[in-house]
Amino acid sequence: xxxxxxxxxxxxxxxxxxxxxxxxxxxTVAKELNVxxxxxxxxxxxxxxxxxxxxxxxHILKNKNEESEELIRLRKELYEVKLERDILxxxxxxxxxxxx
Numbered sequence: 690x691x692x693x694x695x696x697x698x699x700x701x702x703x704x705x706x707x708x709x710x711x712x713x714x715x716x717t718v719a720k721e722l723n724v725x726x727x728x729x730x731x732x733x734x735x736x737x738x739x740x741x742x743x744x745x746x747x748h749i750l751k752n753k754n755e756e757s758e759e760l761i762r763l764r765k766e767l768y769e770v771k772l773e774r775d776i777l778x779x780x781x782x783x784x785x786x787x788x789x
Contacts, residue, residue: 697724699741705729706736 697705709718709729719726735741 702732703736703741706733709733 705718705722705724706729708722709715710733712718715729715733716726718724719729722729
């Protein structure tokens, strides 16, 4: 572990937090990055409340844009699936009437 009063950039902190979220383990990432696990936990708390501003603003905007694009894609896919379902319902209804 690092000794003394080390200072890390916001980018480093953000990437460390994201890595711990991705891997699901603060302890493992803290060991890999040679950072105290409590320090990383504190960064994670700060990250969740949006403490890291400035350098991370572009990162946040990028994530929001990706989420918006995914939301649009998912809504389009949902619309198409509902349309297919409705067509299949009508087809089943037509074929079940002709069987009688």
